[in-house]
Amino acid sequence: MANHYQNIVVAIDGSQEAEYAFRKSIDVATRNAGAVLNLVNVIDTRAFEAYERTSIDSAQQTSEEMLNRYKAEAERQGIKDVKLAIEYGAPKTVITKELSNLTGADLIICGATGVSGVERFLLGSVSESIVRSAKCDVLVIRTPE
Secondary structure (H helix, E strand, C coil), X not given: CXXXXXXXXXXXXXXXXXXXXXXXXXXXXXXXXCCEEEEEEEECHHHHCCCCXXXXXXXXXXXXXXXXXXXXXHHHCCCCCEEXXXXXXXXXXXXXXXXXXXXXXXXXXXXXXXXXXXXXXXXXXXXXXXXXXXXXXXXXXXXXX
């Protein structure tokens, strides 16, 4: 019996694997007619503790531009209900606890690795954390080799 996903969260961080996760989310949303596609970028506020407000504003603007490009592409591919979210905090916590509960997600799609290799080495990957703690299905995408 196949799952029917209605509320799909896609973690977007600007990495190549997030791009592949987005592409896969289009396929999944297309197969699940009427699904809501939630494109989410989490601005890791820990990186901005020592910086001034203009750095955070710049990150916000970059996030908005990136998510709007993805939304336009999803709409070109026929996805009718695309929502955008920019959140602040630690990506592991925001995506697994706050967003999956807030949106009622039944599927989270993310890349196997993201833009923060140092964090992965020191703390474990965001995708690993999502897999361990999400209360819904998780699809982890790898870059084709």
